[in-house]
Amino acid sequence: MRKVILTAGVLAVLLVSCEKDSSESQNNATDAQEQEVVVDMSDFSLYVESDDLTGKSSGAVEKCVSMKNLEYRLGKNKGLAKKMYDIEYTTRKAIALKANGKGKPGGGGGGGGTPPPIYEGAITIPVVINIIEKFPGEVTQSQITSQIRILNEDFNNNNSNTSGVPSAFAGLVADVDITFVAGTINRVVNTRNSWGTNDAMKDPSQGGIAPTDPANNLNIWVCEIGGGILGYAQFPGGAAATDGVVIGTDFFGENSAGGIYGKGRTGTHEVGHWLNLRHIWGDGRCNRDDFVADTPKSDRANYNCPTYPTTHCRSADMTMNYMDYVQDDCMYMFTLGQNERMRALFVAGGPREGFVN
Structure with a gap:
C-alpha cells in the first residue's frame, strides 16, 4: 500500500512537472510568435500633408477639424506624440497577430x-x-434621440442605404457591434456665438462643461463651433479633460437646419475618429494612408454625393465610407479593417478598455 502511494505521489509530481513544462513551452511559443510579428511604422504621421487637404465643400462647409485640433493639442502636450505612436504600434501589432491567427477565442467574452x-x-x-445653447431648448430632445438612434444604426450595419454599396466593396462592410446608450444630459445657456476648435466648450472656466468620467463615457458636446465647421473629435491618447466629440448645433442628430449634413452622420464620422479612425484619404496625397488595409488610397476628400466609380490614385474611392466628407445620405459603411482598428482599443491595457472591463 505504501509503495502504491509513493508511486502515485511520484506520478503526481511528474504530471505537475510536465504540465508546468508544457505551459512554459506554450508561453514561450506564444512569446516567440509575437516576436515574429514585424510592425512597420514608417508611414505613421500625426500631421496633415498640407492645409488644403482638409478642404471645404462648395458651400464653404468645413466638415471636420479633428486633425487641426490634434495639431493644436500636440503643440500643448509634448508627450502626446509618443503616446499616440505607442497606441498606433499596439494597434498594428494586434491586427497583425489576429491576421496570423495568434490568440485563442474567449478573450472577448470571458471564455478563457x-x-x-x-x-x-x-x-x-x-x-x-x-x-x-443660446436659449433653453435650442437643442431638442428629438435631436438627441435621433443622434443616438443613428449611431446605433451605423455601428451595427443597419443603415438602410448600405444596400447601395458597390459590388467591389460589398464584402468589406462591417457590423461593428457597438451600442450607444444615452445617459446624462447636461445643459447650460450661453449666448457666445462661436466656441472655436480649441476645446473652450469643455472648460467650465470659459463657460463650457467639463467631461463626465471620460474613461467610462463618450462625452459629446453640442454647441455652435463657428466657421461653418460641422464637428471634431479627440483621438485616443489625448488628455482626459478634453476627451470626446464636438458637434455643431445644426448638425447634431436629425435637424433640417443642417441641410445635406443634417441627418446625424457628423456624429458617426466624429465617433469614428474618437475610436482611432483617420479620414479615408489619409489627409495627404496618394502616398498617405488611413492605416487601414482594405480602404483604397485617395488624395482628397469627396463631397456631395459622387457617382461610382470616382477614381483617384488609380483606384475607385470608397466615397460611401463614413470617414469621407460626402453628404449624410451618401455615407453608409465601415470596413472590416476599420472595425479591427477600432476594436483594438478595447483590449486590456488599451485606451478604451474602461468600456468593457
Whole structure:
C-alpha cells in the first residue's frame, strides 16, 4: 500500500512537472510568435500633408477639424506624440497577430484561453451629452434621440442605404457591434456665438462643461463651433479633460437646419475618429494612408454625393465610407479593417478598455 502511494505521489509530481513544462513551452511559443510579428511604422504621421487637404465643400462647409485640433493639442502636450505612436504600434501589432491567427477565442467574452489581440465581444458605450445653447431648448430632445438612434444604426450595419454599396466593396462592410446608450444630459445657456476648435466648450472656466468620467463615457458636446465647421473629435491618447466629440448645433442628430449634413452622420464620422479612425484619404496625397488595409488610397476628400466609380490614385474611392466628407445620405459603411482598428482599443491595457472591463 505504501509503495502504491509513493508511486502515485511520484506520478503526481511528474504530471505537475510536465504540465508546468508544457505551459512554459506554450508561453514561450506564444512569446516567440509575437516576436515574429514585424510592425512597420514608417508611414505613421500625426500631421496633415498640407492645409488644403482638409478642404471645404462648395458651400464653404468645413466638415471636420479633428486633425487641426490634434495639431493644436500636440503643440500643448509634448508627450502626446509618443503616446499616440505607442497606441498606433499596439494597434498594428494586434491586427497583425489576429491576421496570423495568434490568440485563442474567449478573450472577448470571458471564455478563457489566451485573450485575442482584438476585442471580440459586443460593446456598449454610455453617452453623456453636454449641450451649450443660446436659449433653453435650442437643442431638442428629438435631436438627441435621433443622434443616438443613428449611431446605433451605423455601428451595427443597419443603415438602410448600405444596400447601395458597390459590388467591389460589398464584402468589406462591417457590423461593428457597438451600442450607444444615452445617459446624462447636461445643459447650460450661453449666448457666445462661436466656441472655436480649441476645446473652450469643455472648460467650465470659459463657460463650457467639463467631461463626465471620460474613461467610462463618450462625452459629446453640442454647441455652435463657428466657421461653418460641422464637428471634431479627440483621438485616443489625448488628455482626459478634453476627451470626446464636438458637434455643431445644426448638425447634431436629425435637424433640417443642417441641410445635406443634417441627418446625424457628423456624429458617426466624429465617433469614428474618437475610436482611432483617420479620414479615408489619409489627409495627404496618394502616398498617405488611413492605416487601414482594405480602404483604397485617395488624395482628397469627396463631397456631395459622387457617382461610382470616382477614381483617384488609380483606384475607385470608397466615397460611401463614413470617414469621407460626402453628404449624410451618401455615407453608409465601415470596413472590416476599420472595425479591427477600432476594436483594438478595447483590449486590456488599451485606451478604451474602461468600456468593457
